[in-house]
Amino acid sequence: MTRFLNGLNRDIADVVEMYQYVELQEMVHQAIKVEQQLKRRNILNMQEKGKDEAQRENVFNIRCLVEGKVCSMIIDGGSCTNVDSTTLVEKLNLQTLKHPRPYKMQWLNDIEEVKVDKQVSVPFAIGKYKDEVLCYVVLMEVGHILLGRPWQFDRKLTHNGYTNHFSFLYNEHKITLAPLSLNQVFDDQITMRKARQCEKSK
Template identity: 40%
Template structure:
């Protein structure tokens, strides 16, 4: 055999086997280094007392793993010691702040350098934007910023950050994790959304079932009915 230099068989009959050799390494073993400083740290919303009392709906908690799939990016920030709702929407072309937040926090709006009309904000009506103000806010412990936002009447949130912020900060949107990553003063910031599952789970409900209502009525001979009537006043007037 020309392969093993043995006798008794031909080279074509020699089995093709891989040989694994172990060589003892001298000195201490070397491992690949891993820099933990490059890991992304997702910054989530702040906790605290809300700016104003918000309307809440009683909804059942969902067990769906990816419940953010059908939700927009929402989180909370701190502004002058108050917790304010924030929406980051890539489909909006403006940076907006609500009149309610301006009034409650005592912000000082000034004349807008380029007044314009919002056509998409209210269906069938134009919202004239002629004021804006400087809004300072803090998200987590790392992202502290101030932005000039247009003052408008809205109740979906207190601050709406649209395309201008994403363009100026060169943000990267992760559509699966629903996060926004960008650089702020040389530090990588990743904003994470509100966990709607946790929010629904922690929301207490004072509603009674039929059986609980019957049991409560059986223990008392009197019952009082409280009727609440909501007075809605719509206004598009920007505070001076």
């Protein structure tokens, strides 16, 4: 029982060790109950956070339209490239070009190194804002499109770190992009995971 208790998350172990147990099974049952209570409490705490505070630790996620289809997009200042997922390119039958200098990257999925040897020009719309961006085509599971530093530089984006909004001038109009809520991002991730599972089962 001591070994089990020592292997628990500290918050769970602190509560579990306050009770007396005859069998290990009782301790396991109590640990599960405490874990569920802590999860509920954490969810409630997240919901109580202010809307702006909830954006403090979030990557910027937004939805866009590509050829009339709703797609997920991430804007990430830490990325040195613009990336489009192979899934999106294949589903929408987008025309690819050979990459002038193919290379390998690791950071976009959990599988292995990915060879970057194609690029694609992706037309997209966010509300009234319409644009086209050149992206490298790679296997990516976090979203359909990732806009990195090249796009941000070209559009002279300003990022408000507090609200997590991006703003810029486009054709002499001020554009402000607001991120999705945590619930919307979660729903998008579930939808994409289900779509990937359907594709794998075919």
